[in-house]
Amino acid sequence: MRSTSTLFIAAASALALSACGGSGGSANGARDYVTAVGSSTVYPFATAVAEQYARDSGGKSPVIESTGTGAGMKLFCGGVGAQYPDIEDASRRIKKSEFEECQKNGVTEIVEIQVGIDGIAFAEAKQGPGMALTPTDIYKALAANPFGKPNAAKTWKDVNPSLPDMPILVYGPPSTSGTRDALKELILEAGCKTDAATKALKDSDKEKYEATCHQIREDGPYVDAGENDNLIVQKISQNPKAVGIFGFSFLEENGEVLKGIPMSGIEPTYASISSFEYPGARPLYIYVKKQHLAPIRGLKEYVQSWPAAWGEDGLLKKKGMVISPEDVRKKNADIIAAMTPLDPAELK
Numbered sequence: 001m002r003s004t005s006t007l008f009i010a011a012a013s014a015l016a017l018s019a020c021g022g023s024g025g026s027a028n029g030a031r032d033y034v035t036a037v038g039s040s041t042v043y044p045f046a047t048a049v050a051e052q053y054a055r056d057s058g059g060k061s062p063v064i065e066s067t068g069t070g071a072g073m074k075l076f077c078g079g080v081g082a083q084y085p086d087i088e089d090a091s092r093r094i095k096k097s098e099f100e101e102c103q104k105n106g107v108t109e110i111v112e113i114q115v116g117i118d119g120i121a122f123a124e125a126k127q128g129p130g131m132a133l134t135p136t137d138i139y140k141a142l143a144a145n146p147f148g149k150p151n152a153a154k155t156w157k158d159v160n161p162s163l164p165d166m167p168i169l170v171y172g173p174p175s176t177s178g179t180r181d182a183l184k185e186l187i188l189e190a191g192c193k194t195d196a197a198t199k200a201l202k203d204s205d206k207e208k209y210e211a212t213c214h215q216i217r218e219d220g221p222y223v224d225a226g227e228n229d230n231l232i233v234q235k236i237s238q239n240p241k242a243v244g245i246f247g248f249s250f251l252e253e254n255g256e257v258l259k260g261i262p263m264s265g266i267e268p269t270y271a272s273i274s275s276f277e278y279p280g281a282r283p284l285y286i287y288v289k290k291q292h293l294a295p296i297r298g299l300k301e302y303v304q305s306w307p308a309a310w311g312e313d314g315l316l317k318k319k320g321m322v323i324s325p326e327d328v329r330k331k332n333a334d335i336i337a338a339m340t341p342l343d344p345a346e347l348k
Contacts, residue, residue: 039068
């Protein structure tokens, strides 16, 4: 089972600060190792590539920190200089507002690289009741105010008469997580939009629409389990009445104690996520601070080591990553070769 604990974080932070050459527009003074923050889903993949890079190059292994995508973006966009991370690992695309925050703080060139695909997997213990859910079921169970009314559902049967008569108990990611963002945008919103009046709010009252469709209840049925996805695995493997939400790779790696829950009749599998047939499929990214490429030793080489790892026979597939189609892999390998900055016009 993977450990998502942070690698040497306290020591690395102290070293980075002591080596800092300034917080202005250049990464002066530099470090002799790479730092990355962000997604707990991308963390094990980034760590695997870092370890392989260190073995192959003989250099220092990049220090990877699992902070969650949202929290990582704040650190990454904090500025340019050795005290700021070089890379943001993300289980969703950077938001326009985050990009603008980066720009405001002098992070003017950001390279976006899609490294693979993942799915937001819903799972239960092997001895669980054999749940089968839809985005509407999830929305009615977890939204704070489904279709504009306070959530009073206590059991899955309250949500859908065909579901088990057992309490709703879902362990999932925190608000800082890209997995949480994807849960809201790919699953909850899909369930929310099944009601025509609620769907119409998107154009008439966007703030109310987002509150109705994205806000998760805080009265007990949804349990924020933090950024450690292995904790969710442990919780649900020990409780057959609980449901867990995490990246597909954690489901695949723990198949001896967990089973995937079908979403709209589609099982979370490598094939269904690769084809984006599964409703929770999503791309995974790393974001590179181009201004750090020259002064931070090993950054360019570490980033250049990703394409060899993300192929059909590469390291990351063996680690549980769903491999991107060949054209996507080529496009992103070309981005790395040229270190082409992201065009902000593409962002929402």
